[in-house]
Amino acid sequence: MQSPPFFASSEPASNADSPAPNAGAPAFSPLYRQIKGLILRSLQAGEWKPGDAIPSEIDLAARFRVSQGTVRKAIDELAAENLLVRRQGKGTFVATHSEQHVQYRFLKLVPDVGDISQEGPAEREIIDCKRLRASADVARALALHTGDAVLQVRRVLSLAHEPTILEDIWLPGAPFKGLTAARLAAYHGPMYALFETEFGVRMVRAQEQIRAVLPDADQARLLQVTPDTALLSVERVAFTYDGKPMEMRRGLYRTDKHYYRNELQ
Amino acid sequence: MQSPPFFASSEPASNADSPAPNAGAPAFSPLYRQIKGLILRSLQAGEWKPGDAIPSEIDLAARFRVSQGTVRKAIDELAAENLLVRRQGKGTFVATHSEQHVQYRFLKLVPDVGDISQEGPAEREIIDCKRLRASADVARALALHTGDAVLQVRRVLSLAHEPTILEDIWLPGAPFKGLTAARLAAYHGPMYALFETEFGVRMVRAQEQIRAVLPDADQARLLQVTPDTALLSVERVAFTYDGKPMEMRRGLYRTDKHYYRNELQ
DNA sequence: CAGTGGTCTAGACCACTGG
DNA sequence: CAGTGGTCTAGACCACTGC
Numbered sequence: 001m002q003s004p005p006f007f008a009s010s011e012p013a014s015n016a017d018s019p020a021p022n023a024g025a026p027a028f029s030p031l032y033r034q035i036k037g038l039i040l041r042s043l044q045a046g047e048w049k050p051g052d053a054i055p056s057e058i059d060l061a062a063r064f065r066v067s068q069g070t071v072r073k074a075i076d077e078l079a080a081e082n083l084l085v086r087r088q089g090k091g092t093f094v095a096t097h098s099e100q101h102v103q104y105r106f107l108k109l110v111p112d113v114g115d116i117s118q119e120g121p122a123e124r125e126i127i128d129c130k131r132l133r134a135s136a137d138v139a140r141a142l143a144l145h146t147g148d149a150v151l152q153v154r155r156v157l158s159l160a161h162e163p164t165i166l167e168d169i170w171l172p173g174a175p176f177k178g179l180t181a182a183r184l185a186a187y188h189g190p191m192y193a194l195f196e197t198e199f200g201v202r203m204v205r206a207q208e209q210i211r212a213v214l215p216d217a218d219q220a221r222l223l224q225v226t227p228d229t230a231l232l233s234v235e236r237v238a239f240t241y242d243g244k245p246m247e248m249r250r251g252l253y254r255t256d257k258h259y260y261r262n263e264l265q
Numbered sequence: 266m267q268s269p270p271f272f273a274s275s276e277p278a279s280n281a282d283s284p285a286p287n288a289g290a291p292a293f294s295p296l297y298r299q300i301k302g303l304i305l306r307s308l309q310a311g312e313w314k315p316g317d318a319i320p321s322e323i324d325l326a327a328r329f330r331v332s333q334g335t336v337r338k339a340i341d342e343l344a345a346e347n348l349l350v351r352r353q354g355k356g357t358f359v360a361t362h363s364e365q366h367v368q369y370r371f372l373k374l375v376p377d378v379g380d381i382s383q384e385g386p387a388e389r390e391i392i393d394c395k396r397l398r399a400s401a402d403v404a405r406a407l408a409l410h411t412g413d414a415v416l417q418v419r420r421v422l423s424l425a426h427e428p429t430i431l432e433d434i435w436l437p438g439a440p441f442k443g444l445t446a447a448r449l450a451a452y453h454g455p456m457y458a459l460f461e462t463e464f465g466v467r468m469v470r471a472q473e474q475i476r477a478v479l480p481d482a483d484q485a486r487l488l489q490v491t492p493d494t495a496l497l498s499v500e501r502v503a504f505t506y507d508g509k510p511m512e513m514r515r516g517l518y519r520t521d522k523h524y525y526r527n528e529l530q
Numbered sequence: 531c532a533g534t535g536g537t538c539t540a541g542a543c544c545a546c547t548g549g
Numbered sequence: 550c551a552g553t554g555g556t557c558t559a560g561a562c563c564a565c566t567g568c
Contacts, residue, residue, distance in 0.1 A: 080345075081530060082530055105529075106529045108527075108529075204530075205528075205529065205530050206528075206529040206530075207526065207527065207528050207529065208526070208527045208528075208529060209524040209525070209526060210475065210497065210520075210524060210525040210526075210527065211497070211520035211524050211525070212477040212478070212495035212496050212497045212518075212520050213477070213495050213520075214493070214495050228479070228493065230477035230478050230479050230495035230496070231477050231495070232475065232476070232477045232497075236529075253477075255475075255476035255477050255478075259474040259475060259476050260474070260475040260476070261472065261473070261474060261475075262373075262472065262473045262475065262527060263470075263471075263472050263473075264370075264371050264373075264470065264471040264472065264473060264501075265346060265347055265469075265470050265471075
């Protein structure tokens with residue numbers, strides 16, 4: 001192997017290691033993080049699509065002219081972030097929302113008794129799907145300007161044949177041009193899988209803000225509860241590879257037969 | 266370095282890698298996991314206390330007669346699980362709830378504006394602290410029998426001088442013999458830090474079940490809200506090194522000026 | 531069987547800490 | 550400066566998959 005090739009690279013300074021722009025500190029970045037950044041860039045660029053195998057560690061080591069161990073450490077981190085999935089004997093694959101046997105990776109609601117798979121697939125009903133102008137809140141969450149075009153979807157998910165989740169979803173208009181209620185209704189599988197295959201938008205990370213609220217009349221009716229039923233309000237912003245917010249979602253969860261599960265570590 | 270020493274070891278089969286007792290499958294366990302198990306055992310046994318430095322990687326490699334890289338991988342996993350903390354140039358330390366600058370590691374409630382440190386330290390008021398017999402629910406959560414002695418604590422935490430969290434805490438009687446309201450009130454710092462220093466109980470992991478509820482009259486009074494205020498119910502079970510549940514806790518959170526924050530990845 | 535990821539080793543060198 | 554964790558390499562071998 002030759003000397004490390006990327007320290008004086010002509011690559012634009014778009015490393016994935018968020019170097020915290022301190023003018024004074026050169027912010028040492030180890031080689032494996034630079035490799036990680038290059039792999040990430042290939043993922044963003046769509047060189048390998050969700051579900052695909054990426055090249056073997058040996059191939060990547062040759063491509064980047066580093067040792068296999070260095071590639072390995074880069075892939076380790078990407079796998080820990082759920083961007084890649086390793087399968088011994090087979091290869092390393094780009095994570096996808098489609099074929100994951102955990103159908104809803106970001107849905108933390110589980111039934112009091114049994115598990116989510118016993119309830120069968122969620123029944124989905126699209127209540128509404130329209131284009132409108134972003135409110136200040138939505139614009140801020142999606143890093144848009146107030147008044148920019150956004151798509152709003154309202155839907156109800158039923159678990160065990162009981163309406164359980166009411167969601168309002170806001171999407172930036174441009175990347176989701178062509179998304180309609182019909183298309184949503186026709187698609188079977190997680191919404192994020194549809195985003196992947198139809199719009200090339202891959203959600204990799206999200207953060208949620210959870211509160212307890214009482215529903216308004218509309219919400220109560222759609223969830224078939226009385227207006228004095230406390231509900232979980234789950235506000236989510238989801239991000240793509242490059243860290244851009246690409247979805248905002250506000251869910252109202254009934255928690256009479258389910259709970260939001262969280263592991264602390 | 267000599268040949269790996271632990272494959273035919275006389276150690277009792279208490280590896281940390283949960284070998285899933287399939288009689289048919291020998292369940293290959295790599296060396297670094299066995300080392301991890303041994304380090305974990307030393308942690309459980311109290312060989313190194315929270316806040317202490319553990320021996321250097323070179324020392325551990327010599328002790329276990331493996332390469333530094335193997336020790337390193339074992340420590341990597343323990344650090345990823347927040348049981349150890351690495352500090353370059355200084356050493357590897359046993360994680361503690363005491364001196365962490367994130368004072369409340371397991372508390373995910375954050376203010377709508379600003380951050381938790383701006384609100385100053387939480388004011389704590391012990392409402393009640395008594396010994397009683399475990400109900401069926403509590404016994405199940407703590408892996409006790411119904412009727413076993415447990416300690417129950419009720420307290421209110423105020424953030425920004427406003428009562429925000431009402432907690433009922435149940436602890437198994439035996440390990441917490443001698444814990445009184447006075448002792449709790451006298452201690453400044455996280456309750457889990459007190460558990461560490463005074464009772465040798467170290468919480469390393471927890472899971473929470475979150476629901477939306479309405480308070481009863483007592484609860485509403487203590488939190489200074491009206492009974493029609495929706496609150497977050499956060500039920501937590503916390504575990505020690507050996508995976509034994511050692512605390513059950515039910516928190517009621519006001520979410521009018523705070524929210525429960527969760528990162529999904 | 532070849533090809534993949536997974537483990538283990540040994541040694542060199544770097545970055546950071548504190549005396 | 551010595552001691553710590555952090556990086557990088559190179560090579561050997563193991564475990565798993567699928568042809």
